Amino acid sequence: MSKWNLIIDIENCTNCNMCVLACQDEYHGNEFPGYTAEMPKHGHRWIEIMRKERGAVPMIDVAYLPVMCQHCDNAPCIKAAENGAVTKRSDGIVLIDPEKAKGQKQLVESCPYKAIWWNDDLQLPQHWIFDAHLLDEGWKEPRAAIVCATAAITAKKVDDTEMAKIAEVEGLEVLHPEYNAKPRVYYKNLHLYNKCFIGGSVTTEKDGFEDCVKDAKVRLMKDTQVVAEATTDYFGDFKFDRLDENSGAYTIVVEAGSEKKSVNVELGESVTLADIYI
Numbered sequence: 001m002s003k004w005n006l007i008i009d010i011e012n013c014t015n016c017n018m019c020v021l022a023c024q025d026e027y028h029g030n031e032f033p034g035y036t037a038e039m040p041k042h043g044h045r046w047i048e049i050m051r052k053e054r055g056a057v058p059m060i061d062v063a064y065l066p067v068m069c070q071h072c073d074n075a076p077c078i079k080a081a082e083n084g085a086v087t088k089r090s091d092g093i094v095l096i097d098p099e100k101a102k103g104q105k106q107l108v109e110s111c112p113y114k115a116i117w118w119n120d121d122l123q124l125p126q127h128w129i130f131d132a133h134l135l136d137e138g139w140k141e142p143r144a145a146i147v148c149a150t151a152a153i154t155a156k157k158v159d160d161t162e163m164a165k166i167a168e169v170e171g172l173e174v175l176h177p178e179y180n181a182k183p184r185v186y187y188k189n190l191h192l193y194n195k196c197f198i199g200g201s202v203t204t205e206k207d208g209f210e211d212c213v214k215d216a217k218v219r220l221m222k223d224t225q226v227v228a229e230a231t232t233d234y235f236g237d238f239k240f241d242r243l244d245e246n247s248g249a250y251t252i253v254v255e256a257g258s259e260k261k262s263v264n265v266e267l268g269e270s271v272t273l274a275d276i277y278i
Contacts, residue, residue, distance in 0.1 A: 002157045003092030004071070004130055004184065006145070007172060011189040012152035013064040015049055019144035019153060023047045023068075023128060026143055032133045037098040037122055044117045046128035047144060052193045054270035059199040059239065063192035066153065068144075069094060069115045069127040070175065070183030080110035091157070092184050093130045101125055112179045191242045198265055199239035200273030202232050202254055212236030213278060216256040222249070245269060254278055 023046050027039035039046065050065040071094045078086045078094070085100035086107065096116070101107065107125040108116045116127045131142035141155040148154075156163065163186075166172065172186040187193075198220065202213040216232040220240045227250070230238045245268065252263040252273070259278045265271055 001090060002159050003090075003163075004135070005092070005156050005158065005163050006068075006071075006130070006142075006185045007154045007156065007166075007170075007188060008066055008185065009152045009188040010063050010065060010192045012150040013049070013066060014150055014152075015051070015064040016149060017049065018147040018149060019066060020045060020047050020049060022143040022147045026131065026134075031098070033098070035095060035098070035133045036126060036129050037119070037124055039126065040119055040121065044119070044126065046115075046117065046126070050193070054192075054197060055199060056272040059201075059237065059272040061192065065187075065193045066144075067113060067115060067175070068185065069111075069130070070113050070181065070185045071130060073182035073184065074180060076110045076112060076179075076181060077107050077116060080106050089132070091135075093132045093135075094127075095129055095132060096125055096127055098124060098126075112181065113175060113183075195241065196243045196245050196247075196267060196270040197239055197241040198243065198250060198252065198267060198271045198273070199237065200252070200263075201236045201275050202238070202256065203236055203275045203277050204256075205277065213256050216254055216278070218255075219253040221251040221253055222247075243267060252276070 028041055029038055031038040047066055047068045050067055052063045054061050071092055075094050083100050085097050085104055088094050103123050104125060105118055108118045116125050119126050145153045145155045167186055170188055172188055173190045174183045174186055202216045204211050204213050213232055213236045214234050218230045218238045219226050220228040228240050232238050247267050250265045250267055254261045254276055256278050261278050263276060
């Protein structure tokens with residue numbers, strides 16, 4: 001059976017907030033019986049964009065991570081709900097019943113992704129419903145995907161086998177797989193948010209002038225093992241990405257012709273090294 005999935009490419013997200021605004025436009029002041037009550041004007045962000053800055057000038061990047069209800073196949077909120085207040089449809093969408101869920105504040109705490117919001121006025125837990133009401137009317141995608149100017153958000157309705165193939169081919173990941181919630185929201189280039197890099201520039205000095213060293217060989221070592229290799233670009237830059245935070249001691253080994261230099265690095269968060277002179 002075909003089920004809905006969302007794919008978010010972190011590299012393409014520019015924090016324009018169009019998805020956030022589309023969500024607020026759809027649900028503030030509108031209620032959809034059987035799907036959801038209206039969203040409050042203030043305080044709720046059913047789609048929330050998180051920000052992560054990595055490195056330091058001159059080698060720095062910023063990633064934006066849209067987070068919303070993950071429509072998990074093993075949803076903790078379903079287990080925490082009373083009276084069948086949270087259900088999962090056959091098409092993969094999770095819904096919180098706006099009548100049955102009244103007063104069930106435990107649902108907010110049950111979500112490890114912090115994607116369920118508490119409506120004080122209505123005493124009701126609420127979340128992004130994948131625009132299920134629109135999809136049921138024949139829409140091809142939720143509004144968050146339709147308004148995304150950079151195509152960072154796309155929706156696919158395919159069977160689980162096909163989705164697994166897509167995830168493998170495109171290198172998709174889910175947020176916090178250790179939660180074992182089995183979310184249906186997938187992320188591409190997630191390393192830009194949840195991994196680290198070590199980067200820097202190789203420089204030489206000739207006749208009192210500094211110059212970039214192009215095509216220098218750079219190795220990333222951990223203990224005695226080569227973790228990765230790179231070649232400096234036209235500006236003498238190199239970058240080793242997808243490293244785990246707080247992964248400890250590394251050594252950068254730079255070779256350019258007969259010249260060789262080593263630099264020790266302790267990796268907590270992303271590191272931009274001072275120029276390496278060789």
